[in-house]
Every structure is written in C-alpha cells, then in structure tokens.
Amino acid sequence: MIKDHGKNYSDLEKLMSQINEAIPAIMTGFNNLQKAVISDGVLTNKTKELIALGIAIANRCDGGIPYHIKNCLDAGASFPEIMETIGVAIWMGGNISLVNGCEALEALDQFIVLEKNG
Numbered sequence: 001m002i003k004d005h006g007k008n009y010s011d012l013e014k015l016m017s018q019i020n021e022a023i024p025a026i027m028t029g030f031n032n033l034q035k036a037v038i039s040d041g042v043l044t045n046k047t048k049e050l051i052a053l054g055i056a057i058a059n060r061c062d063g064g065i066p067y068h069i070k071n072c073l074d075a076g077a078s079f080p081e082i083m084e085t086i087g088v089a090i091w092m093g094g095n096i097s098l099v100n101g102c103e104a105l106e107a108l109d110q111f112i113v114l115e116k117n118g
Contacts, residue, residue, distance in 0.1 A: 005066035005107035006114050012063050046075040050085045057086060057100040058093030065100060066107040073111055082108055 020027040038045050049072045056064030072082055086101040093100070 002106065003066075003103070005069070005110045008063065009066045009070050012067055044075075046072070046077050046081075049075045050077055050081060053082065053104065054085050054089040054092070057089035057104055058097050060093075060096055060100055062103075065104050066111075069104055069107040070111055073108075073115065079108065079112070 020031070038048050043051075049068055053065070053068035053072055055061075056068050069082065072085075077085075083105070086104050089104075090097045090101045
C-alpha cells in the first residue's frame with residue numbers, strides 16, 4: 001500500500017499546470033473559485049483544508065488525499081488535528097474511509113519527513 005505521496009503531489013501539480021495551459025478559461029474560473037473558497041472568512045483556511053481532507057478521504061479521492069494533507073500542513077494544521085479529521089472521515093465514510101484514512105496517515109508521515117529534511 002505504500003505510495004510516494006510527495007511524488008504524487010508533484011505529479012498532480014504538473015498535470016494541473018498542463019490542464020491550466022490547455023483550457024485556461026475553464027481553469028481560471030475554477031482557480032478563482034478555489035481561491036475564494038480557501039480564503040479566510042468565518043472559517044480559517046486551515047479549517048477549510050481539514051474539511052477538504054475529510055471529504056477527499058470519505059469520497060475515496062486518491063489524488064485529493066496527498067494534495068489536502070500537504071495543504072493542511074502548509075495551512076498550519078497539526079498532526080493531532082489531521083488525525084482527528086481522518087477519524088471524522090472514517091466515521092462518515094465507513095470501512096473504505098478507514099483504508100483511505102490509512103493512506104492519509106501514510107501521506108502525512110511522508111510530508112512530515114520531507115518538511116523536516118527541508
């Protein structure tokens with residue numbers, strides 16, 4: 001089950017860049033939506049990224065799990081906050097969310113190591 005989540009994140013970033021270039025009008029709208037949604041409001045960016053992670057786990061979104069783990073860390077989420085989010089996703093999504101929660105933990109561990117190693 002071990003995946004290279006750092007590589008998956010980088011690959012996803014590159015592919016999204018290619019999509020941005022190929023269909024800029026559509027992606028401009030999507031990117032504007034994303035920026036508006038994740039901006040601090042009543043909920044902080046960190047809270048919104050934790051919610052997005054929970055949804056990615058519950059919806060079995062393979063690419064979204066490492067993407068939102070990284071974004072959660074970048075937004076200042078702690079290990080316990082991310083673990084609690086994984087727990088909520090397991091509760092809401094059942095057994096398959098447990099498997100995806102394990103993948104999220106694996107991604108979290110890998111990103112923490114990458115962060116420590118600069």
